[in-house]
Amino acid sequence: MKIKHVLLTALFSALGVGAYAQDTEHNWFIQGQLGASYSLGDADFGKLVSPAGAISVGKYFNPTIGARLSISGWRGRGGNGEGRPAYGFYYGAATVDGLLNLSTLFAGKNPDRLFNASLIAGIGYNHRFEPNSGSFMGRLGLQGSIRLNDAFALNLEALANGVSDRWNKKDDHGFDSYYNVLVGITYKFGTGFNIGCPDCEPVYYPKTYSEKEVQALNDEINKLREQIANHKCPEPEPCPEVEVEQVSKPALKALVLFGLNQTNVSGDQMMNVEAIANYMKENPDSKVDISGYADKGTGTDQINERLAMERANSVADELANKYGISRDRMKVSSNGSTIQPFSKNDWNRVVIMIAEE
Missing domain, CATH: 3.30.1330.60 (OmpA-like domain)
Incomplete structure (x- = not known):
C-alpha cells in the first residue's frame, strides 16, 4: 500500500503545482490523470481491471508537434485462468511521448478551437514491484482535449502499452500488454491564470534595465x-523684390x-x-x-x-x-x-x- 500512497501523493502534488504556476503561444503544460488499466491475461474481464494514474510535463514546439515526459502506473492484474482468483501487483513507468495534434495538422491552427485530437507515440521503461522486474516498453494512443479556457483543458486519453513477458509474473507470451483509459486536466503555463482570484488582472513584474x-x-x-x-529646408538665396515663403x-x-x-x-x-x-x-x-x-x-x-x-x-x-x-x-x-x-x-x-x- 505504500506504493499506492506515493503515487497518489505525487499525482495530486503535481496538480497543485500546475494550478499555482504563472504567464506565448506554445506554452509548457502539465497534466494530471486518473483512470483504469486493463491487463491481458487468463481471467474474466472484470478481474483484470485496476486503477491507474499519470503525471506528465511537456511542450508543443509548434502548433502541431510536441513532446512530454510521463510518469504513470499504479496497479496491474494477472490471472490463472477463467473462474480462478486474479492476482495484483504494483508497477510504475516512465516514458518520453511524441505528440501530433491531428486537429491542427488537418484543420489548421486555431487557439480557440473547442476540441483537439492528438496522436501519442512513446518509448520508455516499465518497472514491476514485488518482486522487482524491469523492461523497456512502447506505447501508442489517442488523446482528446476539450478547451475550458486559456489555461485549462479537460483531456481523455486511451493508450496501448507493450512490455516484456515478465510484466504479469508469467512467461506465457512473447510479450505482455496492458491498456489505459485516463481522464484528467491539462494546465498551460504562461496564461496569466490566478487560481486565488480568477477575475483579477495578472500581476506582471517589469524588467529591470541596467x-x-x-x-x-x-x-x-x-x-x-x-x-x-x-x-531643415535650405534657406533661399536672397533676391531683391522676391518674397521669401515661410517654411x-x-x-x-x-x-x-x-x-x-x-x-x-x-x-x-x-x-x-x-x-x-x-x-x-x-x-x-x-x-x-x-x-x-x-x-x-x-x-x-x-x-x-x-x-x-x-x-x-x-x-x-x-x-x-x-x-x-x-x-x-x-x-x-x-x-x-x-x-x-x-x-x-x-x-x-x-x-x-x-x-x-
Missing part, C-alpha cells in the same frame, strides 16, 4: 532628436519606453513627454500622433493590442493632465505587436509621438 541599457536607449533617442533638429517648423518625434507589461510612464521618460508638450505650446496649431506598440516576443495578439493602447492613453493623459494639452490636438492609436519599429525586441515596448503643424 544603467548601460538605459544609456544605450537614451543615446538612440538623442540621435533621433539630432536627426530631427538637423532636418513651417519641422515635425518633432519622441519616444517613451516601457518595461515588460508596464503601462505607466516612468520618471526617466517624462523628459520626452515634456519635449512634445513644449513643442505644442510653441506651435498652437500643431497636433500630435501618439502610437502605442508592444513587443512580439511575449504575450498574445489580444494582450499586446490592449497593452499598446493603454501605453498610448497613459502618454496622452500626461500631456493633458500635466501640461494642459487639449485632447482635440491628439490622435491616439494602438499598433499592438503587428508592427515592430525596432529590430531589438525589447525596444518595441514603446510609444512613438510625432508632433507637427
Whole structure:
C-alpha cells in the first residue's frame, strides 16, 4: 500500500503545482490523470481491471508537434485462468511521448478551437514491484482535449502499452500488454491564470534595465532628436523684390519606453513627454500622433493590442493632465505587436509621438 500512497501523493502534488504556476503561444503544460488499466491475461474481464494514474510535463514546439515526459502506473492484474482468483501487483513507468495534434495538422491552427485530437507515440521503461522486474516498453494512443479556457483543458486519453513477458509474473507470451483509459486536466503555463482570484488582472513584474541599457536607449533617442533638429529646408538665396515663403517648423518625434507589461510612464521618460508638450505650446496649431506598440516576443495578439493602447492613453493623459494639452490636438492609436519599429525586441515596448503643424 505504500506504493499506492506515493503515487497518489505525487499525482495530486503535481496538480497543485500546475494550478499555482504563472504567464506565448506554445506554452509548457502539465497534466494530471486518473483512470483504469486493463491487463491481458487468463481471467474474466472484470478481474483484470485496476486503477491507474499519470503525471506528465511537456511542450508543443509548434502548433502541431510536441513532446512530454510521463510518469504513470499504479496497479496491474494477472490471472490463472477463467473462474480462478486474479492476482495484483504494483508497477510504475516512465516514458518520453511524441505528440501530433491531428486537429491542427488537418484543420489548421486555431487557439480557440473547442476540441483537439492528438496522436501519442512513446518509448520508455516499465518497472514491476514485488518482486522487482524491469523492461523497456512502447506505447501508442489517442488523446482528446476539450478547451475550458486559456489555461485549462479537460483531456481523455486511451493508450496501448507493450512490455516484456515478465510484466504479469508469467512467461506465457512473447510479450505482455496492458491498456489505459485516463481522464484528467491539462494546465498551460504562461496564461496569466490566478487560481486565488480568477477575475483579477495578472500581476506582471517589469524588467529591470541596467544603467548601460538605459544609456544605450537614451543615446538612440538623442540621435533621433539630432536627426530631427538637423532636418531643415535650405534657406533661399536672397533676391531683391522676391518674397521669401515661410517654411513651417519641422515635425518633432519622441519616444517613451516601457518595461515588460508596464503601462505607466516612468520618471526617466517624462523628459520626452515634456519635449512634445513644449513643442505644442510653441506651435498652437500643431497636433500630435501618439502610437502605442508592444513587443512580439511575449504575450498574445489580444494582450499586446490592449497593452499598446493603454501605453498610448497613459502618454496622452500626461500631456493633458500635466501640461494642459487639449485632447482635440491628439490622435491616439494602438499598433499592438503587428508592427515592430525596432529590430531589438525589447525596444518595441514603446510609444512613438510625432508632433507637427
